Amino acid sequence: xxxxxxxxxxxxxxxxxxxxxxxxxxxxxxxxxxxxxxxxxxxxxxxxxxxxxxxxxxxxxxxxxxxxxxxxxxxxxxxxxxxxxxxxxxxxxxxxxxxxxxxxxxxxxxxxxxxxxxxxxxxxxxxxxxxxxxxxxxxxxxxxxxxxxxxxxxxxxxxxxxxxxxxxxxxxxxxxxxxxxxxxxxxxxxxxxxxx
Numbered sequence: 001x002x003x004x005x006x007x008x009x010x011x012x013x014x015x016x017x018x019x020x021x022x023x024x025x026x027x028x029x030x031x032x033x034x035x036x037x038x039x040x041x042x043x044x045x046x047x048x049x050x051x052x053x054x055x056x057x058x059x060x061x062x063x064x065x066x067x068x069x070x071x072x073x074x075x076x077x078x079x080x081x082x083x084x085x086x087x088x089x090x091x092x093x094x095x096x097x098x099x100x101x102x103x104x105x106x107x108x109x110x111x112x113x114x115x116x117x118x119x120x121x122x123x124x125x126x127x128x129x130x131x132x133x134x135x136x137x138x139x140x141x142x143x144x145x146x147x148x149x150x151x152x153x154x155x156x157x158x159x160x161x162x163x164x165x166x167x168x169x170x171x172x173x174x175x176x177x178x179x180x181x182x183x184x185x186x187x188x189x190x191x192x193x194x195x196x
Contacts, residue, residue, distance in 0.1 A: 028069050029091050031135060036074040038132045043070050045111065046129060046137055047093065081133045090128065090136035098183045101125070101141045102174055115139075118173075121165040122158070122189045123150040143187050158194040166190050 033039045040059045044051060049061040052068060057075070060068035095101045105127060108114070115127040116136070126140040144150040153159055166189075173186055 027066065028071060030071040030073060031131075031133070032073055032075060032078060033133050034074065034078045034080065035132045036072065039072045042131045043072065043137075046108065046113070046131075046139075083134060088135070090138045092126070092138035092140055094124075095139060095141050098125070098141055098177065098187060101127070101139060102177050104139060105170060105174065115170060118168040118170040119165050120168050120187065120189050122162070122191070123153055125168065125187045127170060141187070143189065158189070158191040161194060162191045 031039060031043075036057070036059075040051065040054065040061070043049060043061055047061070047063045047070070049063040049070065051059055051061055053060040058071060058073045061070045061072070062068050095104065105115070108129070113129060115129050117128045119126050119128075120143075121140075123144060124140040124142055126138050129137045129139065131137065142150060144153060177183075177186055
């Protein structure tokens with residue numbers, strides 16, 4: 001693990017970096033709900049998470065070494081979710097490979113959970129899912145081997161012209177994946193030819 005001094009030195013090299021310490025990592029997200037049991041089950045199933053604590057009003061879930069990544073809380077007197085309001089749009093989770101993303105898509109689809117949108121953003125191939133309250137989870141894979149390559153892509157002419165990316169037919173991608181098509185072809189960004 002890096003020291004505070006090393007992290008500060010690395011942060012000072014990034015464009016727009018402030019002079020103070022930065023967080024070491026994002027720890028967790030807390031979701032308020034009136035659909036307590038449904039939300040716990042949905043997030044547990046989506047992420048294949050373990051419920052490490054649960055009582056009548058709060059639950060903690062994790063899928064890795066962190067003690068909790070998602071918390072679900074049901075405060076008294078909570079109203080219904082309001083669509084089309086300013087606020088958090090989605091929470092993104094990165095998978096290690098296209099194999100893992102396809103396996104997750106197939107597992108969820110078999111349980112009746114389908115993405116509302118699948119998109120190749122350029123840096124990522126992403127599938128968006130909505131929980132019982134309408135919060136979105138983005139399940140993604142990185143298209144680039146390193147963060148530096150992805151960051152450079154964000155400065156490309158193609159990304160400037162198409163910053164959202166293009167929709168992907170996930171059922172077709174999965175069929176082609178099982179037919180043995182190369183992952184680089186399946187995750188190709190259709191605007192890559194514009195990077196000149």
